Amino acid sequence: MPCYEGSCHCGAVTFRIDAEIDELTTCDCSLCRRRNALMTKVHESELVILGGQDLLSIYVWNTNRAKHFFCSRCGVYTFHRKRAAPDH
Template sequence: MPTYQGSCHCGAVTFRIDAEIRELTTCDCSLCRQKNALMTKVHESALTVLGGEDLLSVYEWNTHRAKHFFCSRCGIYIFHRKRAAPDHFGINVFCLEDFDPGSVPVRATEGIGMSVVDPNARRQ
């Protein structure tokens, strides 16, 4: 199994993924579009935060199911817990050391059409 090391821009948050990267994705939701994310999907067991976990900030919006993690020092988006697959993380491949994003196919995913919270919805 391949292993990749990664970090935020300032190096305060470091992590490792143990996964074969076979596909990259973009997303057209407003958040991913604005952060210009290029991601790979890994199971939660494949991600290990090595350092700086206490420096991670979390951004949640809409359903609050997806959790987007940023370095609180440099502001770089590192990874997020996926809304559609909550046992997986989307990893910002631009944070990975020695990984060539041009070596893996990119697939566009649709996030803009995912449901939004209905303020009139009944409680579950």
């Protein structure tokens, strides 16, 4: 299985995805549209936060189900939980 590593801009928050990435999508919510974010859907068990979990800030709105995670130091959006699939 492929392994992908990523981080926020300052490197304080690091993570790994242990999953096959076979589709990239864009979201049309106001937050993602402004960032022109590309994303893939993986189960939460395939995402491992390697460092900086205590530095993550969470932005929640509307139904309080969708959660967007940001580095509290540099402000970069790292990942999110979807309202329609909160375990992904």
